[in-house]
Amino acid sequence: MENAAPALRPPRAITCRSLAWGFARIGLSGIGGVLPYAHHTIVEDEGWLTDREFTEVLSIAQILPGPNIANVAILLGTRFRGTAGAAAALGGLFVPPLLIFIAIAMLYRQFADIAWLKRVFVGIAAAAAGLILGMGLKLAVALPRKLWAVAIALAALGVAVVMHVPLPWVVLALAPVGLACAWKWPA
């Protein structure tokens, strides 16, 4: 794994501790998505990667299964510090925000039954649905302008909302079709 490290980078700067700390800052900074903060920390603050290297790592992280930011943590941790680096980066990314999430979960449990708060929660639930819809719209605008892309998106939408098919089957059925179409009819 060490031979995958970019040759010009001095190895001294990137320790397991700095990986954990860097990814902890990324994990704690993101409200509504951590990726913009990831770029800031990894490229500008820490100088672990160049812009171009970051784009490449991110593109691989997006293709592989799992949360993109977790995949970036593993790819970078492994590249710089092997197995321990991957564990440090992943731990830094998830453990501090997990503690915050557990605290929020406890508070919610405490206060969820208060009547006016219930109305507020219904409102923010609707808003959160809207935020996710908005993200879907933004992603939809960026789709390849191809009939097959629209057809696959509608098929995934339909089976997930109407037919309640377990997701693994949806992915196993539609992912190969998408890949074949992207290969045959590139955008």
Add this chain to the structure above:
Amino acid sequence: MNPEAAWPFAAHLAVLSIVSVGGAHAMLPDIYRFVVTEHGWLGGQEFATLVALSQAAPGPNVLVTALLGYQFGGLLAAIVAPVAFILPSSIAVYAFAHLHVRSGDAPWKRIAMQGLAPLTVGLVIASGIVLAQGAGAGVAGYAVAAAVALASAFTRLHPLVLIGAGAAAGFLL
């Protein structure tokens, strides 16, 4: 509270982990189906609210599984759920990191990204619809969801501002 539920929930998430494309939000319709429709561990409104809280909290989106798990499975579920959701895919990525030789602009990456993108789009929009249904606020709820969707897609308003607007609408309506 049902700590026993932690294990089937974790097992379900572990399977999703391997097929997850497009992040945690694309997985929400299936998590909703499992937790609300199939097992009744949470109500739809509670599920939608917890997703909303996860969006207002700092941290990667997958941690929504901790917030959901805590409500029906306690601390045990809050810890094993995100671990189960992250670990299988992480092991796959770790293995890939060892095999991987820098690929530059390899054509398979373009094909993979373009080919999987429509699936992600469909699932994320499905997620928004399922959550809007779950919020259970009727026509007003759909109107809030639609307004927030348009505002977040076409303006640069911060997500927290929009969640705040939703909270105000909920309080007043």
